[in-house]
Amino acid sequence: MKEKDLLDLGYKKYEGETYDVYFNKDVCKHSGNCVKANHTVFQLKRKPWVLPVATEQESVITAIKGCPSGALKYKLKNSDEIEP
Numbered sequence: 001m002k003e004k005d006l007l008d009l010g011y012k013k014y015e016g017e018t019y020d021v022y023f024n025k026d027v028c029k030h031s032g033n034c035v036k037a038n039h040t041v042f043q044l045k046r047k048p049w050v051l052p053v054a055t056e057q058e059s060v061i062t063a064i065k066g067c068p069s070g071a072l073k074y075k076l077k078n079s080d081e082i083e084p
């Protein structure tokens with residue numbers, strides 16, 4: 001999937017230096033998996049609640065892959081492909 005399609009579906013983009021994160025609140029099932037998996041990048045009480053810190057990239061990819069709803073996606077800066 002390309003970024004434009006994701007934004008058209010209602011996903012919001014959170015930009016980082018080495019990767020971007022996308023989130024759709026209407027898709028989120030509020031399992032809390034993301035917050036439990038990485039509390040540096042995902043913090044519900046902070047604005048923005050997603051902060052794509054470069055040093056957390058690998059951990060965030062794992063966290064996003066563990067999102068049960070598909071509400072979270074990511075894209076590496078050196079790629080055009082949105083994952084997963």
Ligand code: SF4
Binds near residue numbers: 069
């Ligand atoms: S892991 Fe996915 S479904 Fe669960 S709270 Fe985070 S974004 Fe929502």
